Amino acid sequence: MIDYTPLLDTLKSTPLASWHTTLAEGLQARLAELQHGDLERWQQSLRNLPPLDGVQHDFSRGVKLTGAAALPEATRQQLYDALQGLHPWRKGPFDLFGVHIDTEWRSDWKWERVAPHVDLRGRRVLDIGCGNGYYMWRMWHAGAAMVVGVDPNLLFLNQFEAVKHYLPTAPVWQLPFTLEELPEPTSAFDTVFSMGVFYHRRSPIDHLLQLKACLRPGGELVLETLVVEGDENHCLLPEDRYAQMRNVWFLPSVPMLERMLRRAGFRNVRCVDLNQTSMEEQRSTEWMRFNSLPSFLDPNDSSKTIEGYPAPLRATLIAERPA
Template sequence: MSQAKTAEEISKHVESIGPWFHQIDLGDGLFTRSIAPSPGPQPLNHPVPRWKKIESVLPADLSGLRILDLGSSDGFFSLEMARRGAKEIVAVDGAGKAIKRLEWVTRHLGLSTIRPVLADVYSLPQDLGEFDFVLMFALLYHVKEPLLCLETVSRLSDTLFLETIAVRDEENSHLKLQLPRTGVNVIPKWFPTTRCLKDMLHWVGYDEIREISDGQDERPIYKAVRKELA
């Protein structure tokens, strides 16, 4: 961690490259969203509540593992993977400013195992290789082609941790597009039923799908695994 800059200097820099979507602990009592939060309904400690739902499912020791954080934003989850000792975390996001923020955070915290990459799911670098697992949080409902997105991800890893908006319906397999309301949001969102979400995961090759959230959450979290063929 950088020792040369004062807390005031760090705070000014955090503000200058913000606003921040993720609350990241910079040390010395400094937190990114406490300094420069992005507008929106998210709580100040976002995405800590989401992390609490998945942290106990992941191994405490990730030594030797390669992880893809797809739709990494400011990098909260990548940082948590680094703290657990992952060999390499490739953090991919299509927003250049978010990648710049993550690049700065990795330098500030002295974390060399995180590789920020500016790309979207349809233009991933060819040299990424395979991963032990993929984290894809708060991304699927934003992409233009959700089934193609999942198909692309399935080629990169046999294990996917997926969080997205869904409608609780285990009987009907539907996918609804919600267009943005003027002045509220500029990004349309996909709302699959939970049955549709599972159907899509099965279609792209995952044959073991388990919900790891509480079964009531409107943003369920699934662990999807493709078992190796005998």
């Protein structure tokens, strides 16, 4: 399905060399068991992507690919149909040869809030819960030497492969694992991102310890998650759903999250961004036609979710693994 040989070969010349064998064995087992009722349809969409020459990329303000010339209408329609075959698109937007994928999330807004606070030049980066890889392309443009993403969702993997199809030599790869399934990467990544994952974890401290284990000594964690207002003793544990999501377990206050990071052994912990999610940042579009944030908020009070909890507030924290 996917040839990971270039990634495995790259690892041999990095501090991740000892990861080579365990990752190769893990990938072989994982790829052999990949199953989903729509997998063949998604892979057919990838096969339907038209071959294009002179591909160039511009990731300075988003994820944009251009070709040597404007696409003929028939080719553009073929590309549009293939990409629509991978609906729904959550993270983005993308501009692929003039086809604008207006995704559910304006992930470019989040990246603009995060990017000023990280220096990725020459770094080996791990993106946990990377979705369709939107942020990974931005990380590469920000100077990362290598970007590895982890996400078990096979639709997201195929969306990533749709872009990778046109940039086959880019040092950006996506692995179909959860963090818990990922073979131990032996503490060798310079920067680890966990954005939009923490609140889905039943055991938040264990998640922080797993993230720390992926970092080299002195490496940096970028953690973005849902939070609530309050002091260091305050958190929200939803009774059932939160904003219609069943798998939301733990929303701490920023001071509590900072304390948790310190208890997990991180240092230099600081919150660099706090942002209320707006209905302009997360909404339904032609490329994600299901319900989105406007349907998840109280119709009479947008400061609350439909369940009566505080509306989504997201924080980005940065912390370091001690050297």
